Amino acid sequence: MIEEKENIQFELTDELIEQVELYVETQNDKELKRLLNDYHHADVAEILDELDLEDSVYVIKLLDSETTSDILMELDEDIREKVLKHLSAKEIAEEIEELDTDDAADMIAELPEERQAEVISKIEDNEHREEITELLAYDEDTAGSLMAKELVKVYETWTVAGCLRRIRGQAKDVTRVHSIYVVNKEEKLIGRLSLKDLIVAKSEQKISDIAKDNVDFVNVIDDVEDVAKVMAKYDLEAIPVVDDEQTLLGRITIDDIVDVLKEEADKDYQLAAGITQDVEADDSILELTRARLPWLFLGLVGGVGAFLIMEGFEEAFKGKAFVLFFFTPLIAAMAGNVGVQSSAIIVQGLANDDVKGSINSRLIKEMLLAALNGTILALFLFLFVWATKGDFTTALAISTSLIAVIIVAGLIGTFVPLFLDKRGIDPAIATGPFITTSNDIFGILIYFWIARLILGI
Amino acid sequence: MIEEKENIQFELTDELIEQVELYVETQNDKELKRLLNDYHHADVAEILDELDLEDSVYVIKLLDSETTSDILMELDEDIREKVLKHLSAKEIAEEIEELDTDDAADMIAELPEERQAEVISKIEDNEHREEITELLAYDEDTAGSLMAKELVKVYETWTVAGCLRRIRGQAKDVTRVHSIYVVNKEEKLIGRLSLKDLIVAKSEQKISDIAKDNVDFVNVIDDVEDVAKVMAKYDLEAIPVVDDEQTLLGRITIDDIVDVLKEEADKDYQLAAGITQDVEADDSILELTRARLPWLFLGLVGGVGAFLIMEGFEEAFKGKAFVLFFFTPLIAAMAGNVGVQSSAIIVQGLANDDVKGSINSRLIKEMLLAALNGTILALFLFLFVWATKGDFTTALAISTSLIAVIIVAGLIGTFVPLFLDKRGIDPAIATGPFITTSNDIFGILIYFWIARLILGI
Known part of the structure; x- marks a missing residue:
C-alpha cells in the first residue's frame, strides 16, 4: 500500500519546476494532472509560487476545484491575489463552494470590495452563502473572524x-x-x-x-x-x-491558532528589528522600503540629536578631555543594547502573562541588574582607558558615566513597555529602534554631564 | 448543567491566593480541596506558582495524584524542580503513573540523574515503565523526545x-x-x-x-x-x-508542537535582543546577568574598536572637519539599524523556508534597497548639515558616506545569516548585538575613510 519515502519533507527542485513548465508549455494536460496529483496541495502551492503567473493560472484552471481550492488557500498571499484576478466571479465561487466556511470567508475578504458581492451572489449553495456572509460581518481579530460554521x-x-x-x-x-x-x-x-x-x-x-x-x-x-x-x-x-x-x-x-501564534511572533520579531509592516524577504524593494524607512528616519533624527548634544559640549571638552568624544559610540551602543535587552524581556513576559508585581518592583530589580552589569563592564573600560591614556581621572569619569548610562538605559527599557501596556498600547513597538534611539540620546547626554561633573570642567 | 461564565480567561486575583494561603495555614483541607477542584489544572498551577514553596508542596500532597500530575506538568519549570525535591521517589512515581508517557519522560528527565533510576524503579506498571525508559533514550530535539507511546x-x-x-x-x-x-x-x-x-x-x-x-x-x-x-x-x-x-x-x-513553535520564537526573539539563554522576567538577577552580560561585553569590545578608529583619524580631522566626529553616533546607529533590519528579514525568511534564489541575487536586491533608503536619508542629512554648518563640502562628505555605510551595513546584515545558514549554524545568532556591533565598527571606519577622500585631507 504505502510506498517507502526517503523523507517526509517535500523538496522543491528546479527539475520539478522545469517539468511542470514544460507540460504547461506543451499543454500536456494528462501528464501534468498525473504529476501534480501525486503531491499534497500545500506542495503544489509551493510549486505554483515559483511559476510565472500565467502558468499558475493555467494549472489552477486545469485541475478540479476540489483540489485547486485547497491549493489556492496555501498560495503566497500576493500570488493568490494575482491568480484570483485572472479568474471570473463564477470560477472563484466554484472554488469557494469547496472550502470550509472559515477559509471561504478569508478568501472573499481578500478580494477587492466590488468583486466580493459578485462572487458571493454566484455561490449556489444557499446555506454556505449565508454562513459565509455571516462570517464576513465579524471584525478582524475577533473569534468570529477565525471560526468555521462546520461542526x-x-x-x-x-x-x-x-x-x-x-x-x-x-x-x-x-x-x-x-x-x-x-x-x-x-x-x-x-x-x-x-x-x-x-x-x-x-x-x-x-x-x-x-x-x-x-x-x-x-x-x-x-x-x-x-x-x-x-x-x-x-x-x-x-x-x-x-x-x-x-x-x-x-x-x-488549533491549526488556525498555530497560524495566529506564528503571525504574532513574526510581528513582534519584526518590530524588534525595526520593520513596521509585515514583509517577507521576497517582497518588492518598494514594499521593503516602506516597511524599513520609518524606523531608519527615527534613527536619523536620534543621530542629529546626538550631534547637537556633542556640539553643546564641544567647548567644555576641547583640549585635554577631547578623548571623551571618541567613546560616544561605545556609550551609545551600550545604552542601546541594555535598553533592547530589558525591553525584550518585559515585552516577552507581558505576552506570556508572566510579568507579575508592581512596576516599582520591576524597576528596582532592573536597577540592581543594570548596576551589576554596569560595574563589571565599567571595570574593564576603566582599566583599558587608564592603561592606554595613563590618566586616572579621565578613566574614572568615563567608566563611572558608563555605569550611570547603563542603569538609566535599563530603567527606560523596563519602564516604557510597562507604561505602554498599562495604556493599552502594544508594548512590542517599544523595542528595537525606538529604545535604541531614545537610549542613544539619553545615554550620550548623561555621559557628558556626569563626566563634566567628575572632571570638574 | 453549564454555569454562565463571564469570561473564559481565568483571572488570578490576590483574594484567591490569600484564600488558598489561609486554608493552607489553618489546614482546612476540606475547603481547600473544594476550592481548587473548581479550577482547571492549568489554573491551579498558576495559583501554586504564586505560593510559598511549602504551601505548594502542601497542596500537591493533599490533592489526588490524578489531578496533581497534571498540575505539576503546568508549573513553572523552576518551581516544579523545587516541589519535586520535596517529594519522595515513591510519590513522584505515583504522579508519573498518571501521566502520558511523553509528559512522564519529560518530568523524569528534569530530575537529577541520581534520582531518575530510583523513581523509574518505583513505577508499578511494567509497560508504562518500559515505555518511559524507551522515550528517555531518545536525543533531545528529535521526534523521539517529543512522541508519546499512547495511540x-x-x-x-x-x-x-x-x-x-x-x-x-x-x-x-x-x-x-x-x-x-x-x-x-x-x-x-x-x-x-x-x-x-x-x-x-x-x-x-x-x-x-x-x-x-x-x-x-x-x-x-x-x-x-x-x-x-x-x-x-x-x-x-x-x-x-x-x-x-x-x-x-x-x-x-499538535499541542506539543505549539510549545515547540513558541519556544523557538521566544529563543529567536531573545537572540535578536542580545539575550543568550532562555530567561524570564521573574528569574534571579544572577541568571539574568549571565544571559545578558556576554552580548554587552561584545558591545564593549566594539565600542573600544570604534574609539581606536576615531583616535586614528584624530589628526586628519582636527581643525575645520572636527564636526565629523559629532556624527559618529548617527553613523553607528544607522549602520546598526539597517543591519538588524536586513538580518531579521533573512533570519525570518530562512525559518519560514521562503528565502529562495542565490546569495548573489539576495545581495544585489539588498544593495538596491539600501541604496534607495540611504539616498533618501542622506538627502535629509545633507540639507541639515548644509543649513546648520553652511559648508557644502562637509555636508556632501557626511551624506555620501552615510549612503556607503548603509549599503555595506545592509550587505553584512544579509550575507552573515545566509553564510551561517549554509554552514549549518543557526542564523538567529547573527541578529541583534552581533550585527549592531560589527556594523558599528565597519560603519565608522567607512565613514571616516570616504569623508577623508571627499574632503581631500
Whole structure:
C-alpha cells in the first residue's frame, strides 16, 4: 500500500519546476494532472509560487476545484491575489463552494470590495452563502473572524444510537471531528462529547447522561490573541464559539491558532528589528522600503540629536578631555543594547502573562541588574582607558558615566513597555529602534554631564 | 448543567491566593480541596506558582495524584524542580503513573540523574515503565523526545465491527483519538483511519478496504523543528513516528508542537535582543546577568574598536572637519539599524523556508534597497548639515558616506545569516548585538575613510 519515502519533507527542485513548465508549455494536460496529483496541495502551492503567473493560472484552471481550492488557500498571499484576478466571479465561487466556511470567508475578504458581492451572489449553495456572509460581518481579530460554521452538534435529548445515526450525516461535511457539541432545544451550548465517548457508551444511553458539562468556549467578539492563549494554555484542539446568549455559533480549530501564534511572533520579531509592516524577504524593494524607512528616519533624527548634544559640549571638552568624544559610540551602543535587552524581556513576559508585581518592583530589580552589569563592564573600560591614556581621572569619569548610562538605559527599557501596556498600547513597538534611539540620546547626554561633573570642567 | 461564565480567561486575583494561603495555614483541607477542584489544572498551577514553596508542596500532597500530575506538568519549570525535591521517589512515581508517557519522560528527565533510576524503579506498571525508559533514550530535539507511546493501532486484517470492539479498550488510555493507525502483521505503519471513517463505514468491511494509505509520518530521529514545519504546513493534529523499518513507535500531537513553535520564537526573539539563554522576567538577577552580560561585553569590545578608529583619524580631522566626529553616533546607529533590519528579514525568511534564489541575487536586491533608503536619508542629512554648518563640502562628505555605510551595513546584515545558514549554524545568532556591533565598527571606519577622500585631507 504505502510506498517507502526517503523523507517526509517535500523538496522543491528546479527539475520539478522545469517539468511542470514544460507540460504547461506543451499543454500536456494528462501528464501534468498525473504529476501534480501525486503531491499534497500545500506542495503544489509551493510549486505554483515559483511559476510565472500565467502558468499558475493555467494549472489552477486545469485541475478540479476540489483540489485547486485547497491549493489556492496555501498560495503566497500576493500570488493568490494575482491568480484570483485572472479568474471570473463564477470560477472563484466554484472554488469557494469547496472550502470550509472559515477559509471561504478569508478568501472573499481578500478580494477587492466590488468583486466580493459578485462572487458571493454566484455561490449556489444557499446555506454556505449565508454562513459565509455571516462570517464576513465579524471584525478582524475577533473569534468570529477565525471560526468555521462546520461542526457536529447534537441535542441533549437524543440517545447514543440516534446520535450516531444522525452525526453520520453531519460528519461528512466536517473535515475533522474534534468534539461533538451538545446543545439544548434553544441551541445553547450545554456540554461536549468526543466520538470516543460515543463509541464507548451504550447505545440506549441519553446524550445528557454522557455529555461532559465542563466545556470551554469563547465569545464571538473575544480577541483572537486571547483565544490563542486559552487554547494553548488548556491544550485544546478546538473550541466552540458562542454569543452573549450562549448560542452555539461555530468553532475554532488549533491549526488556525498555530497560524495566529506564528503571525504574532513574526510581528513582534519584526518590530524588534525595526520593520513596521509585515514583509517577507521576497517582497518588492518598494514594499521593503516602506516597511524599513520609518524606523531608519527615527534613527536619523536620534543621530542629529546626538550631534547637537556633542556640539553643546564641544567647548567644555576641547583640549585635554577631547578623548571623551571618541567613546560616544561605545556609550551609545551600550545604552542601546541594555535598553533592547530589558525591553525584550518585559515585552516577552507581558505576552506570556508572566510579568507579575508592581512596576516599582520591576524597576528596582532592573536597577540592581543594570548596576551589576554596569560595574563589571565599567571595570574593564576603566582599566583599558587608564592603561592606554595613563590618566586616572579621565578613566574614572568615563567608566563611572558608563555605569550611570547603563542603569538609566535599563530603567527606560523596563519602564516604557510597562507604561505602554498599562495604556493599552502594544508594548512590542517599544523595542528595537525606538529604545535604541531614545537610549542613544539619553545615554550620550548623561555621559557628558556626569563626566563634566567628575572632571570638574 | 453549564454555569454562565463571564469570561473564559481565568483571572488570578490576590483574594484567591490569600484564600488558598489561609486554608493552607489553618489546614482546612476540606475547603481547600473544594476550592481548587473548581479550577482547571492549568489554573491551579498558576495559583501554586504564586505560593510559598511549602504551601505548594502542601497542596500537591493533599490533592489526588490524578489531578496533581497534571498540575505539576503546568508549573513553572523552576518551581516544579523545587516541589519535586520535596517529594519522595515513591510519590513522584505515583504522579508519573498518571501521566502520558511523553509528559512522564519529560518530568523524569528534569530530575537529577541520581534520582531518575530510583523513581523509574518505583513505577508499578511494567509497560508504562518500559515505555518511559524507551522515550528517555531518545536525543533531545528529535521526534523521539517529543512522541508519546499512547495511540490507537489496528491491524489491516480486522473488520470494522471487530475494530470498533477492540479500540474501545485501547481508546480508554488515550486522551484524544486523532487518528487510528493501521499496521500490518509486522507492526509496520501502512495507513490511517479516523474514528469518523470507522463510524461511517459498514460493520463487515475490512480495515484494509477503508484505510487511507497516504499517511504522513516522521522518523524517530527527525529534528523537532522539521516535525513542527511538516505539521504546520499540512495542518496535521497528530503525526505517527516510525523507525527506519517503518515500524510504528509512537505519535506526536499538535499541542506539543505549539510549545515547540513558541519556544523557538521566544529563543529567536531573545537572540535578536542580545539575550543568550532562555530567561524570564521573574528569574534571579544572577541568571539574568549571565544571559545578558556576554552580548554587552561584545558591545564593549566594539565600542573600544570604534574609539581606536576615531583616535586614528584624530589628526586628519582636527581643525575645520572636527564636526565629523559629532556624527559618529548617527553613523553607528544607522549602520546598526539597517543591519538588524536586513538580518531579521533573512533570519525570518530562512525559518519560514521562503528565502529562495542565490546569495548573489539576495545581495544585489539588498544593495538596491539600501541604496534607495540611504539616498533618501542622506538627502535629509545633507540639507541639515548644509543649513546648520553652511559648508557644502562637509555636508556632501557626511551624506555620501552615510549612503556607503548603509549599503555595506545592509550587505553584512544579509550575507552573515545566509553564510551561517549554509554552514549549518543557526542564523538567529547573527541578529541583534552581533550585527549592531560589527556594523558599528565597519560603519565608522567607512565613514571616516570616504569623508577623508571627499574632503581631500
